[in-house]
Amino acid sequence: MRAAICSEYGEPEVVRIDEIASPSLEPGHVRVRVGAAAVNFPDVLVVADKYQISVPTPFVPGSEFAGLVEEVADDVGDLAVGDRVSGTGIVGAFAEEIAAKAVSLRRIPDGVDDHTAAAFGVAHRTAYHTLRSVARIRPGETLVVLGAGGGVGLAAVQLGAVLGATVVAVASSADKLEVAASYGAKQLVDHRAGELRALLKDVAREGADVVVDPVGGDLSEPALRSLRRGGRFITVGYASGTIPRIPLNLVLVKGIRIQGFQFQDLDPDEFRRNENELVDLLVSGRAVPHIGAIYSLDDAVGALRLVGDGQAIGKVVIDLQQA
Incomplete structure (x- = not known):
């Protein structure tokens, strides 16, 4: 072969x-x-x-x-x-x-082609389990997604919108943000256009409820600073190649929760529920890569x-x- x-x-x-x-x-x-x-x-x-x-x-x-x-x-x-x-x-x-x-x-599932099936697994499962069982996103909350043009990021944009969040997509180009908008992002932020914390404050004046971060690097800290008191910051990966260093005083002062995502940490019952919901979303066409x-x-x-x-x-x- x-x-x-x-x-x-x-x-x-x-x-x-x-x-x-x-x-x-x-x-x-x-x-x-x-x-x-x-x-x-x-x-x-x-x-x-x-x-x-x-x-x-x-x-x-x-x-x-x-x-x-x-x-x-x-x-x-x-x-x-x-x-x-x-x-x-x-x-x-x-x-x-x-x-x-x-x-x-x-x-x-019947009706799903090989391209879609191959592309759906890692990114959409990571994003959905993160949003449902770690971030526990609720309808009406503001969700900031870093790396919103990538596989996991774009899946988080799409699924966050499906779950009723107001999604703020952060990416590095107009092309990526245009695609994020087509999948449900309501606010678009090109992080090359200025200091990210200020850019996020312009679009989420009351602060974000959740940040999902598959990127790491220099974007993590300003995104964390954009959270409102009691917000949740979910670290998923480090596509930038750099693991960020977060000042812990921010966690103390703002009452922020920082959590990581790993499949093995999920409650088995929640895992099965999420997987069944994902299949339904795929078959119905509400969530596609x-x-x-x-x-x-x-x-x-x-x-x-x-x-x-x-x-x-x-x-x-x-x-x-x-x-």
């Missing part, structure tokens, strides 16, 4: 396309013919060996995929050849085939570079059926 291979750590350009053997199939696993794979910022970090988990080389990058089950091993439950599934992992998605644990896969670019496997480097440079709008997808 053809696959993207990372044989040494570095920038996206170290990745090469080559023919390799199909992955072996162990008990509890199924072989999926990959139709589409989505590119996420952690994929860039894994290739550079800068992620929180180091993957030994050589490996196939890619953490999110959708496709068709073409072979099953023992102990895979009710999954069968011909089922359409999506899944996530650390690596392995940028290939024509992937061997995945059956318990990690989700059936793709914005796919800003589609690449072929041969141009996987270009897809990784676009995401790594922060130029992607929404999700970037690799079409494994595209020549």
Whole structure:
């Protein structure tokens, strides 16, 4: 099969396309013919060996995929050849085939194509669980979303609006903000236009209730300062490459709560509720990923570079059926 291979750590350009053997199939696993794979910022970090988990080389990058089950091993439950599934992992998605644990896969609802299914999982699940179970956003609250043009950020904009929040989108270009507006953002802030705290005060004079931050870096502190007393600041990731240092006196003086998001920290009952609600939103069309670019496997480097440079709008997808 053809696959993207990372044989040494570095920038996206170290990745090469080559023919390799199909992955072996162990008990509890199924072989999926990959139709589409989505590119996420952690994929860039894994290739550079800068992620929180180091993957030994050589490996196939890619953490999110959708496709068709073409072979099953023992102990895979009710999954069968011909089922359409999506899944996530650390690596392995940028290939024509992937061997995945059956318990990690989700059936793709009827009417949802591979591109949408591949792009929906990581960003929308992260954003929805963050808003529902960590931020506990309520209708009428003001939600500030940093990195609102990226995968998680744009999903948070869309889902925040669905949940009834007044969404303030913060991004680095007019193009990104235009897309954020189309997904429900009521206020648009280009953080390059001035000091972010002042810009946010202009659009949320009473202060924000919630900040969702998948970016980190220099934007975090001024966004935190924009919160009203008792506001909630949710840190989701550090796409800027810089982990911010927050003065704790701000937390004391303003009575702010700072929380982090991790899937494993969620209450199991809330997790199931959120997952069911997300499927309903996807099937109904109320929550769908914005796919800003589609690449072929041969141009996987270009897809990784676009995401790594922060130029992607929404999700970037690799079409494994595209020549």
